[in-house]
Amino acid sequence: MIITNNPFLFIFQYIFDNLHLALWQIVLIFAIIFAIPLIFPLYELWRKKEGKLNVDLLYSRSPDYWGKSYLNLLLCTLSNNLNNIKSFDDIKNIEADVLLELNFCFDKGKDKFFITKDFVKNIEKITNAKKINFIVLNTNNSVLDKSFVFDKEVIIFGDLILNSECIFNSLIVLGDLYINSKTRVLKFLHVEGKVFINNEINIGNIFYASDSISVLAPVAYKRIFSPRIISKEDIDEHKYLNVEENKRIEISGNMKVEGKLNIESKEKYVIIDGNLICNSDLKLAGNVWAKNNVFSQENIFLSDGVIVGVSNKIKSVVARKKVVINGKVKIYGYVHSEQESIINP
Amino acid sequence: MTEILKLFLKIYLLILMIILTLYAIRHYVFSFNRLFGKQRMYYQDIIDSDLPFISVLIPMHNEEKVLHTILNSLINTDYPKDKLEIIPVNDHSTDKTKEILDNYASKYSFIKPFHRYSGDRGKQNALNDAVEVAKGEIIVVYDADYIVPKGQLKDMIKFFIDPEVAAVMGRVVPVNFESNFLTMMLDLERSAGYQVDQQARYKLDLIPQYGGTVGAFRKDVFINLGKFDPKVLAEDTELTFKIFLNGYKVAYANRLECYEEAPEDWYIRAKQVRRWSRGHNQVLFKYFIPLILSDKLRLIQKIDGLFLLFVYAVPFFTLLGFFASLILFFLGDMTISSYYLFLLAVFAYNSYGNFAPFFQIVTAAILDGRVYSVRIIPLFFFSFVFNLFYTSLGFVDAVIDIILKRKPVWHKTLRFRKDKDVKADDNNK
Numbered sequence A: 001m002i003i004t005n006n007p008f009l010f011i012f013q014y015i016f017d018n019l020h021l022a023l024w025q026i027v028l029i030f031a032i033i034f035a036i037p038l039i040f041p042l043y044e045l046w047r048k049k050e051g052k053l054n055v056d057l058l059y060s061r062s063p064d065y066w067g068k069s070y071l072n073l074l075l076c077t078l079s080n081n082l083n084n085i086k087s088f089d090d091i092k093n094i095e096a097d098v099l100l101e102l103n104f105c106f107d108k109g110k111d112k113f114f115i116t117k118d119f120v121k122n123i124e125k126i127t128n129a130k131k132i133n134f135i136v137l138n139t140n141n142s143v144l145d146k147s148f149v150f151d152k153e154v155i156i157f158g159d160l161i162l163n164s165e166c167i168f169n170s171l172i173v174l175g176d177l178y179i180n181s182k183t184r185v186l187k188f189l190h191v192e193g194k195v196f197i198n199n200e201i202n203i204g205n206i207f208y209a210s211d212s213i214s215v216l217a218p219v220a221y222k223r224i225f226s227p228r229i230i231s232k233e234d235i236d237e238h239k240y241l242n243v244e245e246n247k248r249i250e251i252s253g254n255m256k257v258e259g260k261l262n263i264e265s266k267e268k269y270v271i272i273d274g275n276l277i278c279n280s281d282l283k284l285a286g287n288v289w290a291k292n293n294v295f296s297q298e299n300i301f302l303s304d305g306v307i308v309g310v311s312n313k314i315k316s317v318v319a320r321k322k323v324v325i326n327g328k329v330k331i332y333g334y335v336h337s338e339q340e341s342i343i344n345p
Numbered sequence B: 001m002t003e004i005l006k007l008f009l010k011i012y013l014l015i016l017m018i019i020l021t022l023y024a025i026r027h028y029v030f031s032f033n034r035l036f037g038k039q040r041m042y043y044q045d046i047i048d049s050d051l052p053f054i055s056v057l058i059p060m061h062n063e064e065k066v067l068h069t070i071l072n073s074l075i076n077t078d079y080p081k082d083k084l085e086i087i088p089v090n091d092h093s094t095d096k097t098k099e100i101l102d103n104y105a106s107k108y109s110f111i112k113p114f115h116r117y118s119g120d121r122g123k124q125n126a127l128n129d130a131v132e133v134a135k136g137e138i139i140v141v142y143d144a145d146y147i148v149p150k151g152q153l154k155d156m157i158k159f160f161i162d163p164e165v166a167a168v169m170g171r172v173v174p175v176n177f178e179s180n181f182l183t184m185m186l187d188l189e190r191s192a193g194y195q196v197d198q199q200a201r202y203k204l205d206l207i208p209q210y211g212g213t214v215g216a217f218r219k220d221v222f223i224n225l226g227k228f229d230p231k232v233l234a235e236d237t238e239l240t241f242k243i244f245l246n247g248y249k250v251a252y253a254n255r256l257e258c259y260e261e262a263p264e265d266w267y268i269r270a271k272q273v274r275r276w277s278r279g280h281n282q283v284l285f286k287y288f289i290p291l292i293l294s295d296k297l298r299l300i301q302k303i304d305g306l307f308l309l310f311v312y313a314v315p316f317f318t319l320l321g322f323f324a325s326l327i328l329f330f331l332g333d334m335t336i337s338s339y340y341l342f343l344l345a346v347f348a349y350n351s352y353g354n355f356a357p358f359f360q361i362v363t364a365a366i367l368d369g370r371v372y373s374v375r376i377i378p379l380f381f382f383s384f385v386f387n388l389f390y391t392s393l394g395f396v397d398a399v400i401d402i403i404l405k406r407k408p409v410w411h412k413t414l415r416f417r418k419d420k421d422v423k424a425d426d427n428n429k
Helices: A007-019 A023-047 A065-081 A088-092 A119-126 A238-242 B002-036 B067-075 B097-107 B123-133 B152-161 B181-203 B219-224 B235-245 B266-293 B299-309 B314-330 B339-352 B358-368 B373-404 B419-428
Strands: A098-103 A110-116 A135-138 A142-144 A148-150 A154-156 A160-162 A166-168 A171-173 A177-179 A183-185 A189-191 A194-197 A201-203 A206-209 A212-215 A219-231 A248-251 A255-257 A261-272 A276-278 A282-290 A294-296 A300-303 A306-308 A315-319 A323-326 A329-344 B054-060 B084-091 B114-116 B138-141 B165-174 B215-218 B249-260
Touching (some): A065 A088, A065 A098, A065 A171, A065 A189, A110 A119, A206 A212, A238 A261, A255 A261, A261 A276, A276 A282, A282 A294, A294 A300, A300 A306, A300 A329, A315 A323, B002 B181, B002 B299, B054 B067, B054 B123, B067 B084, B067 B097, B084 B097, B114 B123, B123 B235, B138 B152, B138 B219, B152 B165, B152 B249, B165 B181, B181 B249, B181 B266, B181 B373, B215 B219, B235 B249, B235 B266, B235 B299, B266 B373, B358 B373
Parallel strands (some): A110 A135, A135 A154, A148 A166, A160 A177, A166 A183, A171 A189, A177 A194, A183 A201, A189 A206, A201 A219, A206 A219, A248 A261, A255 A276, A261 A282, A276 A294, A282 A306, A300 A323, A315 A329, A323 A329, B054 B084, B054 B138, B084 B114
Antiparallel strands (some): A098 A110, A219 A329, B138 B215, B165 B215
């Protein structure tokens, strides 16, 4: 019996022509062929190895997330392991210079903690190595005038002055930070006070300062947050308001541009009231004050007198690629880039 | 006469196969874009201390089982409470919804229930009325079975810094994935729809869809566009087309994820699919011509808009295609070795399998990092047949609506939350 000329169905033709199967046998073969692809799915339905997609219901966007989370974990760990530790003030009051192995909270394993009043003075009691492979808790101000490589987190409970080249995994400073030597931070830098950058620094991920950041040396970064970020020197925005009206250009409302956007002004003072959104490179240079957010699907270049944001408010500069800042620039808020960016004061 | 019928059926099948192939190409473009294409940056990375006053509207009809969860999650949101009002819209509830809402209102000043016991019932009618009392410049809408993450409102609002954006849509994730086969399947289907389809349409600047929940829109634009059409069941799709045809855009935000409760019962799912199809096809009949004639859309957007408009009509035509193949077979024009039926089945499954074809589901699974659950894909054959049938019924409903000019009645999707879940929510209050 010829049932097909189709080569794809030839196998079935062969079966029908040569094997002389009974109807029930054909039905059985069909059932088996139909069922084979269902074996794995049914097994997966039975065992349900994966659960629902995880949605973090507690997630809230916060630039100090890494530092705050780590500090909370630290406080929890120390209060669980040591007597009389209830707050960060209690940690500051620890007198001993000790190396302890403690279990982290939330089942995050165990690690060694070096708790000391003065790290530089007391580290030699523990090790002579330049590579420090335990967590350091410096309970007072600190001046680092020797080079170290810190493989684990460093937490300074006062001010920190960096006078020698150091590499940190992550650095948390609860006071002010002075960077006077070349420095590298692989993960995050969290500072509760002011930051003065007098020498080159490279920050792998996020750089947070709750007060201000003053930049006088090149900074490589991806994300920076501070209520005031000043590159090179401060710019007084009042001069935009005090100049004669014919020297002032005011652009109100949000602005969206499909191509490149270049706003450069040397003589006149340009005030942009709304958000600036651009699908390509966005460049602001000279006397330009963008009072709201600046956003680009490519790169952002800010230079020579640009101000972004308004005092006592937080605004953002966000680019899918780089945010390059050259010379005198002031930003009130947050700078976010997906690629490594640079501030060149 | 028979020859004319045969010719007609063959032409019909040929056209259908071309359409299904075009849908398959469209889905491949989306999948490849998500896997290898240049991705656009989201506005939610912006941190802005200036936030607008917003109104969160939650349409409710007999939601006593689930309303605690969404209200508690909104109470815990990090959006400043002086810039927020939550308006649960009690739409003709006959259970304890009203009493529970009034109890919440007595405790939290920013919760302002809107009790609605006159006028026609239905989500679109309830929202139209509630927008009138809402004070926010941005209207956020959640269905009552949703669980809102703490930082979601802030992230959602940032999209409105773009003057072209009139509405924002987030991603829906079923919370009851593990309940049964249906919920697992719906979860994967949703993943493909959002993670691949919606996201690619946003990235390619096409027509991402406002989905009616986990979404927000500008109040002034919404009112200027004439609010929701009370005769249309798919108020979300209708708003999408209104927005695009008037020169605005819908932004899709994949990272605005929100849990919902997927139907756990095939009967409920059938009713849901039929209702969606009916509503969507009502939009097709209303906006087909305006879309083609629009001077606000680029050609590529019009093409994508047409694909989107016909998405719930094509299953009906596919079903007719199967019947056409059978008729041809019994008229003796098709031998069993003919490619017609075979190709139609392959194209249909490849391009139309369960709204999101299998390769789109796999793409979504890769992007979501799911290794095991994607193995249930062969079982989607059953879902394909199921959807084909009920979507086609929805199409027929929409055609009858047009002919008889009848007013559709909204049927709420039944909730499946267990009593123990409600008690857990109560304890969290």
